[in-house]
Amino acid sequence: xxxxxxxxxxxxxxxxxxxxxxxxxxxxxxxxxxxxxxxxxxxxxxxxxxxxxxxxxxxxxxxxxxxxxxxxxxxxxxxxxxxxxxxxxxxxxxxxxxxxxxxxxxxxxxxxxxxxxxxxxxxxxxxxxxxxxxxxxxxxxxxxxxxxxxxxxxxxxxxxxxxxxxxxxxxxxxxxxxxxxxxxxxxxxxxxxxxxxxxxxxxxxxxxxxxxxxxxxxxxxxxxxxxxxxxxxxxxx
Numbered sequence: 001x002x003x004x005x006x007x008x009x010x011x012x013x014x015x016x017x018x019x020x021x022x023x024x025x026x027x028x029x030x031x032x033x034x035x036x037x038x039x040x041x042x043x044x045x046x047x048x049x050x051x052x053x054x055x056x057x058x059x060x061x062x063x064x065x066x067x068x069x070x071x072x073x074x075x076x077x078x079x080x081x082x083x084x085x086x087x088x089x090x091x092x093x094x095x096x097x098x099x100x101x102x103x104x105x106x107x108x109x110x111x112x113x114x115x116x117x118x119x120x121x122x123x124x125x126x127x128x129x130x131x132x133x134x135x136x137x138x139x140x141x142x143x144x145x146x147x148x149x150x151x152x153x154x155x156x157x158x159x160x161x162x163x164x165x166x167x168x169x170x171x172x173x174x175x176x177x178x179x180x181x182x183x184x185x186x187x188x189x190x191x192x193x194x195x196x197x198x199x200x201x202x203x204x205x206x207x208x209x210x211x212x213x214x215x216x217x218x219x220x221x222x223x224x225x226x227x228x229x230x231x232x233x234x235x236x237x
Contacts, residue, residue, distance in 0.1 A: 020164040024067035032076030051188040081113035086144040088135035101130040101233030107198025132230030
């Protein structure tokens with residue numbers, strides 16, 4: 001994933017005419033899923049590249065926009081919160097940091113970005129509950145800019161992007177640079193330190209045993225879990 005995304009960022013950075021970029025998903029029900037923890041050792045080697053990519057997006061000379069229709073949990077939410085502006089479908093968007101339910105923590109920048117966007121108390125609520133959050137709540141918390149009726153989402157995002165694209169490039173770049181000075185993004189070293197704590201928690205025996213059990217579930221059970229992760233991770237009534 002980080003390799004393909006890195007190539008996209010390479011192309012965008014090389015084009016001086018790019019003013020705004022919209023990220024959305026063609027996969028029904030999902031914007032970007034969480035990391036497959038059963039393969040996290042493979043992804044671990046790509047973490048420096050991942051931190052480089054999200055840092056470059058945050059500091060890119062263009063505005064990045066997320067159009068959220070579906071689920072963005074775990075690293076999916078961490079990617080979403082890297083983007084400059086986020087619009088979410090009121091009926092279909094689902095956001096969450098599920099890691100606490102499996103005995104680990106967000107390890108790819110989610111903690112840092114949620115604290116910046118929502119504040120300390122709400123970040124603690126989101127991360128320690130592991131619950132799913134709807135678009136209206138996310139907008140109230142500052143997690144996304146706006147919750148929009150699903151039928152209007154594409155038009156709202158398109159209008160916003162086209163409006164930005166109509167303005168002066170140098171002025172847009174200056175705005176983003178100054179905003180980043182006022183609200184600094186976390187460095188790759190900061191993110192790497194959190195990822196080390198994530199890796200230490202992940203390596204514990206009971207976490208690995210839990211992951212092995214979930215890997216043996218049927219495809220139907222796994223899909224149901226992915227759709228309803230926040231509910232399934234919590235205590236049963």
